[in-house]
Amino acid sequence: MFTLPAPLQIRDYRAFWLSRFFATVAGLMLVIVIGWQVYDIARASMSRDDAAFLLGMIGLAQFLPLFCLALVVGVIADRMDRRHIARAAVALEILCAAVIGGLALAGEVPMTALFVVAALLGVARAFQGPSMAALAPNLVPRELLPQAIALNSISWQAGAVIGPPLGAFLYAVSPATPYLVAAVLFILTFICLMIIRPVPLPPPAVVTPWRSVMEGISFVRHNRVVLGAISLDLFAVLLGGATAMLPVYARDVLDVGVAGLGPLRAAPSVGAVIVAVLLANRPLRRHVGPVMFASVAVFGLATVVFGLSTSYPLSLAALFVLGAADAISVFVRGTLIQLHTPDDMRGRVSSVSGLFISASNELGELESGLAARYVGAVPAVVAGGIGAVLVTLLWAWRFPQLRTADRFAGPTPKPG
Template sequence: MAVPSIPAPLKIRDYRAFWVARFFATVAGMMMVVVIGWQVYDIARESMSRDDAAFLLGMIGLAQFLPLFCLALVVGVIADRVDRRYIARAAVALEICCAGVLGWLALAGDMPMLALFVVAALLGVGRAFQGPSMAALAPNLVPRELLPQAIALNSISWQTGAVLGPPLGAFLYAVSPATPYVVAAILFALTFICLMLIRPVPRPAPSILTPWRSLVDGIAYVRHNKVLLGAISLDLFAVLLGGATAMLPVYARDVLFVGVEGLGPLRAAPSAGAVVMAVLLASRPLKRHVGVVMFGSVALFGLATIVFGLSTSYPLSLAALAVLGAADAISVFVRGSLIQLHTPDDMRGRVSSVSGLFISASNELGELESGLAARYIGAVPGVVIGGVGAIIVTVLWAWRFPQLRKADRFDQQKPA
């Protein structure tokens, strides 16, 4: 029986350190997300109706998005001028502090709602710096011909962490409210150590442009490149409308009646499906018709969202979320590969920051949209209508961006 060979990117020392850092950071971050969401909803339900408490879940999303909105594009300019390793390390240091503060408050037995919102906003600041810097760092660690495989491995690292983080956070929360925050702080510290192991990477020549001009050029580059603009904006609007995961505490407590113990598997199910798909993509990369595959995966994402929204069966809900995650993994893989292969290295920080802003808008503003929908039409109708909206967006974008729809092979893509 043949022994599976180690993927080529993981044979590179610095990329291994990056891959492990990404894994630890994801586990810790997902633990924080699931526990903060549960605590906000649980505290709110003591004095509010289900739909009003769900609205606060949306406001948590807004609290995380506002720092990202204010900082993401500026961070992209910084990531093209400052050593990307330093930026990522500083962001992780802030996340260590966030986890430590909530752990300390939980140990003291006093967790005010305001503290959860403030820490959520600070985590948004950390993500604003960490996302573009790490996204721009990864292509510097592997040869260009290994980049699509490295992107698939990045997805495996992130999705595996996202599978383990939510149930681990829920389990540790059942032990004590402080435990998941303490463990998250330790994992963020391990992330910091791994980032310290990455050696200096090649840097593009210093820009002669002012920071403002660099920022404007980064936005203009994405706006004029129809493949990049289509790929990034498709994710923004499809996920913004189909943001079912924001309502998982509502479903766990008041629709499926499985409590915090059932919330962990629900939160992990999309990532479990994504891990399976990422492994398949790493071992059998897409070769043809990548644009059509991307649009098909986004439509499947919307359909799975509808099934989840209507389900009152826990197993069916888990299955729908797993399919949703697998479909999203295909979209993320194609979009990430096209973005990196269409972008010259001296603009990767700025383009990654634009992409990160769109992704964050889709996630956090999607949570706000879900919260508003829950308040005015109910949580379940809001999720279902969001899934329908994601399918409509897919059809519109396939018509509006024919260059993206007709994208065939990754090896045909060259930076402009």
Template sequence: MLPEPLRIPGYRYFWLARLMTTIAQMAMVIVIGWQVYDIARETMGIREAAFRLGLIGLVQFVPLFVLTPISGWTADRLDRRHIARAVVSLELFCAAILFAATYGGFISLPILFGVAALLGVARAFAGPALGALAPNLVPREILPQAIALSSAAWQTGAIAGPALGGILYDVTPRLPYGLSAALFALSVLCLFTIPPIPRTPLRPGSPFDQMADGLAYVRRNKLVLGAITLDLFAVLLGGVTAMLPVYARDILHVGPDGLGPLRAAPAAGATLTAILFSIRPLKTNVGVKMLAAVVVFGAATALFGLSHSFPLSLACLAVLGAADMFSVYIRQSLIQLHTPDEMRGRVAAVSTLAISASNELGETRSGFTAALLGPVAATVAGGIAAIAVTLLWAGLFPQLRRATTFELPDPAPEEADVVSSGV
């Protein structure tokens, strides 16, 4: 029997689009990272090439940072389905460019960096639109299950994408980009099947005032602010994704064949966790459990940094992926349930900016720190720093510790200190 959210046709098509888009994105990302590092290593040492990997993250983050106020306002002002279709079409265009460049033998660092910037533009608009669209497709009481299923789709794609990307790249380098283009096209078709959804009108005012409302709401609501910024700093400091090509090539010595499993291992742990929550939703002590999960994430990151064993490295990555999914599930449920629908696009934009800052700037931080200290020291230090940030946030945002369940009155409270525990 299908889980309850998947019985709703609109959500089911949304879920399929998310799954295929994620597979396509991850197949592209792993090959882009490998090509950047491999091309750079032809003329540079390990640290200099790692620095180029860090720049890829920065190139993706800059357009997202610039466009976040506009993309959030757009997701609340326009039809979220149209935005989703447009951004997936842009990603299809990016895949076609990389396919042509790789097939033609003229792939280069400038092309890879240019496409990375376009993907940053797509992500700037995709995050708010898709994040705000999902709650419109299911009843509020099953939203945590829908969030878990959506995360399971993303994580499943994050497993399949890198594995397919690595395998197909071994066959011929252009194949991963061809697969991505086909999947993006299918995703667009799925998004066109989602029926119209009602929209809550924005508060009257100028577009600039309406954009500022989203930031003001996040600043007032300490629960939302604490949840968003915890993810920002923990993953910014503790993320290991950018270092995986370095570990695959020069530390674990497993090459591109090993890079696929390394990239997929966190998603494997995360997928199992997401599936569990889609069947048995978490109900008690959600705030404390979220904080504990981030501590586990940091510890697994530090241990991965020290490992020279391929099986141990895979196990560490699977654990940190499971811990991250545990945190994501709780954080996204709290944010969605504590945000009015007319604000969801703008709040999702702030959340997307924080996630991108933690991921893309985290990659930049990893690359720069690895260039300075070496990849092992940079990774271990990042894991320890993530633990320290979690302990600090537990004190700075007591609302996180006091959030005991996902239950809250209807409508959702807007005041900063009203949390599900009734504090």
């Protein structure tokens, strides 16, 4: 008889899990549709590489709000009810999806509107990421946290499998449809967050907000496990971000169009979901540091294969392996960071982590766009994959505490 994993038997965590799933489906629908529209509009009057540069600018538009707000949001997440912060962020996402969907219904969507929506979605993510990351450990007992983190990955990756193909399919129906469906999914996310009952608030702050921000940065800087895990993701994904160039590959390298773009964007998540399901049922218990570094190296090598491929099946396979390797790395990093961070610091540490992750993703898109403009899209992707492998080797040398980590273990919690 099938039994839900232990964390999903907890009502509030189940609502949280569903909220992540719905938000991921909706968010990645918007990502793929906005990216395709920007590139498609630009290609009408620009070369391939110049149009690819605009994909990098979309990444920058999303990163700037995150950069400006992330650390402040971390302080807020350690002082206020994290449920309320997440709900407000999702409300902004509902507004963004509804407005751009309305513009699409009315006629042509201006390029400016796409950039404005991308920036506003960056604002929403700046608030949503740290609050959701800090909320999850409040919903399950400490001994279930590694399993819950694996389940968190499943919710995200399952949404990432469904969102891109669904967005591409709905865009083929009409340009307005994916935005309106995304708005409905964000509404479901909001409802799930409303179901979660109150959670214990962190102890009242006894320092100023600025000092609180500095404490969060200082904690990350001096904790070698947390710093190594966060910064490894930053530089590996910053260099190896092949997904930013997927519209270029779909339209001009593999010649599969928007219909082929959806599976390309979903392929990494298919690999990640399979790995996440395995980790949720058989969590990794030994040699966690070496496994994490090996998975990041595989991520870089798969990026190189994808960059060189002109075969659609081979490209899908490379992206599948890339996603599977990344899922292992995300699971190990996420668990180590949470277990090595006290609860009253989780909002701030999550905001720093979110800033690094955003930098790796959105600034990775900018880096890919700039590189594509000057050396071409294909060389940019290949060089990025090689760079990710080199970063892995360097970090394994620079962070021996992380490289030699054998088991998931954090500091013993103080008696309450």
